[in-house]
Amino acid sequence: xxxxxxxxxxxxxxxxxxxxxxxxxxxxxxxxxxxxxxxxxxxxxxxxxxxxxxxxxxxxxxxxxxxxxxxxxxxxxxxxxxxxxxxxxxxxxxxxxxxxxxxxxxxxxxxxxxxxxxxxxxxxxxxxxxxxxxxxxxxxxxxxxxxxxxxxxxxxxxxxxxxxxxxxxxxxxxxxxxxxxxxxxxxxxxxxxxxxxxxxxxxxxxxxxxxxxxxxx
Numbered sequence: 001x002x003x004x005x006x007x008x009x010x011x012x013x014x015x016x017x018x019x020x021x022x023x024x025x026x027x028x029x030x031x032x033x034x035x036x037x038x039x040x041x042x043x044x045x046x047x048x049x050x051x052x053x054x055x056x057x058x059x060x061x062x063x064x065x066x067x068x069x070x071x072x073x074x075x076x077x078x079x080x081x082x083x084x085x086x087x088x089x090x091x092x093x094x095x096x097x098x099x100x101x102x103x104x105x106x107x108x109x110x111x112x113x114x115x116x117x118x119x120x121x122x123x124x125x126x127x128x129x130x131x132x133x134x135x136x137x138x139x140x141x142x143x144x145x146x147x148x149x150x151x152x153x154x155x156x157x158x159x160x161x162x163x164x165x166x167x168x169x170x171x172x173x174x175x176x177x178x179x180x181x182x183x184x185x186x187x188x189x190x191x192x193x194x195x196x197x198x199x200x201x202x203x204x205x206x207x208x209x210x211x212x213x214x215x216x217x
Contacts (some may be wrong), residue, residue, distance in 0.1 A: 033089035044199045045207065052105050052182070054078075055154035057118070059146035062131030068143055069116065069154075070189070076186040077212040078114040080191075082162055084121035084154045084175045085133040090197050092137070094181060099138040101204035109212045112186070116142045118151055120177040121165045158182050158191050187214035 011049050038202040054070050061067040069080075079098060083091035098115055105113065117134060119125035122145045125133075130143035148164060159179035179197035184190060193211065195203070207217035 007104060019094050020033060025149070028034075029161045043198055044203050046194040046196070047216055048192050048194065049110070051160040051185070051188065051192040054184055054189050055080075055157050057073060057144070057146075057154040059144040059150065060127055062127050062134065062143045063107065064127045069144070071078060072142075073099055073116070073184070074189055075112045075186055076212065077186045078116060078189075079181055079211075080116045080118065080158070080184065082118045082160055082177050084119050084177070084180070085125050085129055086121065086173070087175065088185060090179050094179065094199075095134075095137045096139065096180070097142070097199065097201045097204055100201045101208050102138065102140075104205050105208055105212065109209070110140075112201045113144070113208070113212055114142060116144060118154070119143070119145045120151065120155070120162045120171075121175045122146060122148050124173070141203070159194070183211045186212070203212040 004130040058067040059067055059069070080093060081091075081098075083094070085091070094115060095115075098141070100115060102110055102115065110124065115138070117130070119130060125143075125145050127143070127145060130145055134141045134143045152162045152164075155178065160180055160182070161176075162178065163176040165173050165175045181195040183193040183195070185192055193207075193216070210217050
């Protein structure tokens, strides 16, 4: 496992430079995610020496009900990712990797783990759309949507940059967002490990048993 200890403050400073344009096309017309700046993408896991507080987000889940992130996930190992359902590459790949790795855990650990997908495109990602999309990956995953300003502030509090959805040069709506997965400890409820988009199924499969215990990978 490639990993690095890093200060949370430094990650916050770098957040504004670590954005992914999901669905941006290269010269060959293939959808890709272009990431610029930020920390070295080759480092799969970044262990924080100063963990982040869990965002105080109160949003709407896929059933249309209020979901208090701190309250609902308190004491549970929790993985949080900010992305959107229209992303053709990084978002579905990341969530699929997590789904496969999660299935390798013992049943009791699977039941304990919370995987939360917070949309960065609430204008299109309604509770119903989120629910449909996540059901195709893992129906146990939690999808949240709501006020964009709240979502953006929550993401920034854990060093992840998010920008409003806008049209690209071809008129296609895209969401610019950081592509990190942040792991929160069940012991402290603090975010202490960040995973880059280069994390594979094998990386998560190897680390999840430790993360559900609140241990360092």
